[in-house]
Amino acid sequence: MAGVRLQDVAERAGVSMKTVSNVVHHHPHVSASMRERVQRAIDELGYRPNALGRQLATGRTGLLALAFADVRLPYFSELANLVSRIAETTGTGYRLLLEETEGTLEGERAVLSTSEAGLVDGMLFQPAQISAREIAERHGDLPIVLLGEGSAPLTMDKVMIDNVAAAAAATRHIAALGRKRIAFLGHEAQALSSTSRLRILGYQEGLEQSGLVAEPAMLIASDAVSPTASARSLGAALDSGLRIDGLVCRDDLAAMGALRALHERGISIPDDVAVVGWDNIAFTETTFPSLTTVAPNLDQLARVALDMLVERIAGFDGLGRHRVVDFELVVRESAPAPLLASPPLDDAEFTAR
Amino acid sequence: MAGVRLQDVAERAGVSMKTVSNVVHHHPHVSASMRERVQRAIDELGYRPNALGRQLATGRTGLLALAFADVRLPYFSELANLVSRIAETTGTGYRLLLEETEGTLEGERAVLSTSEAGLVDGMLFQPAQISAREIAERHGDLPIVLLGEGSAPLTMDKVMIDNVAAAAAATRHIAALGRKRIAFLGHEAQALSSTSRLRILGYQEGLEQSGLVAEPAMLIASDAVSPTASARSLGAALDSGLRIDGLVCRDDLAAMGALRALHERGISIPDDVAVVGWDNIAFTETTFPSLTTVAPNLDQLARVALDMLVERIAGFDGLGRHRVVDFELVVRESAPAPLLASPPLDDAEFTAR
DNA sequence: CTTCAAATTTACAGCGCTAGAAGTCTGGAG
């Protein structure tokens, strides 16, 4: 059963290898009788084409690397699931190789400089630390599309959402509830990521658009991207006297941590503090209260990224294309829609190009 | 830069391909001067060995398939992260190919019958639907280790935890809090999975060991493995008059849904209802209240599974080995330790073989 | 019955690398 080669089938059927290959690939120019004869030999021998031989001959592997910090973060696992499902039906049907960088510089370098070439046809990469220059220098000739708002060389493709606009929309949403003391939770204490930077920028913009003033004291950093770390940070801030009535979180994990910290202190959500998260991960639907959150259009993101990657693999080598995909603010219990009064926000405010 | 072959390096250095290959692999019998000369050529040409050629020549790819229902389920993403980290440092350093089955029979069949051979060296597979017989028939000659308590042929390796013992321990833990009406939440309404079956069995055993009686009405099925579905099911059961004071959940997602359903109805946890989850996913630490849960020793599971798989790949072909790994009950707020009175449970009760 | 173009099928040269056999070159022993 194992180790049956194309040649074996060819001999059995009394034809050339190439004819067998044509049959296997449903190529045209194979007469029905021949096709049947070959197929019988294939079945009798239990032949299964060997991927390695094919790959070497064609130079393609049908594999894409998906590189990001950590699959355990729901945003990434949801992305992986989506990309995997879309990739399966895209092009020749790509499969995914999982590459975790742990969000560290070394991890990201490692992902870019695998000593072996040819293993994957292309890569989807969400960098967090590495600089644009290093990405450009290290990627060799591997087709790559970058995800997220990290640093990106002008020569490479990239897909992201408009973080500033989204953060501003989220912040305005809270302000529209009449909140005046709106804090931001969950950015890095050291080495602010570009993601956090943009979101904080948008937060400030949203405050100003709502006639409020940004204060450094309202920025609550967190040690890690995790509910635990965020709960600890917010808890400490509250315990040391910080008074807030609204909270924009860098991501849903931070928001979940916030729910915990607020509950523990008997602070009611959204009555005392309105909370908005970011990413619209599955859990936001069932937390208590459920989370209002910025929902990037992940499906669109994955499709656009894969399309561009497939084009690159096919040989496109123009300058980098930077695509912006939609987001929307999903309103749930933690920061409900403003009751009435203020006119409903225009849709356009929630949807960027 | 791209397309530099071993041969090019050999010519540049004025040596044979084999010598270059020896240098690349740090093989012995290469004089220092020769090594240096070759290395210079490699650096000058920016040579990177092509994985495909190597793979075809050695017959190994260094890839393992990791197949399970859906990466979005935290249990699986945590497993993937762990396996990926351990595999990286195991054997020759394996990398992971992600294969999602969606938990469907077709998905599982597809994973087992990829038409191409040779792509991966082995597979870690957590089946949910497919029968032992079909697994045995379809896997061809691909080395596989099965994960979880699904159906497994006697000829194949498998790693799991003692679900019955764990469910019994969880149930006794709740009973030890003095609860009498302990329900079970989260199994499939149709086509019970083996996982659910074993856990329900253990639940019944735990009840009986605590002098309680199992009642069919206390089994609350759920449409899907998700907090949303479980919240809906439990909510409906409560609304239609079901009275409970304890709840054993099939998994942490069901438990998270339960928290939501109970909160919505103003039922206090753990005062009114004590809840135990299963899997010890990261979120259990920060839900409100935090979740007491059955924690399989995932690290051990991953290591044992990888060890067996590596042995299979190396040629071992003895009968299937079924390994049972440890679990422990992690006690948190949703079902705290019994206050005093009843003697502390013996450790042995929480740790199986 | 030829004849020729179209339709099929075959031959064969790699894709890039590894591994075992075979060859070449040391330096010390005889």
Place this chain on the structure above:
DNA sequence: CTCCAGACTTCTAGCGCTGTAAATTTGAAG
């Protein structure tokens, strides 16, 4: 100064499949 073991290198096959070009067959027209 010759010979030989041991140390290093080179040779030479493939690994299994595909793509191109050439060879063969087929079928309709003449």
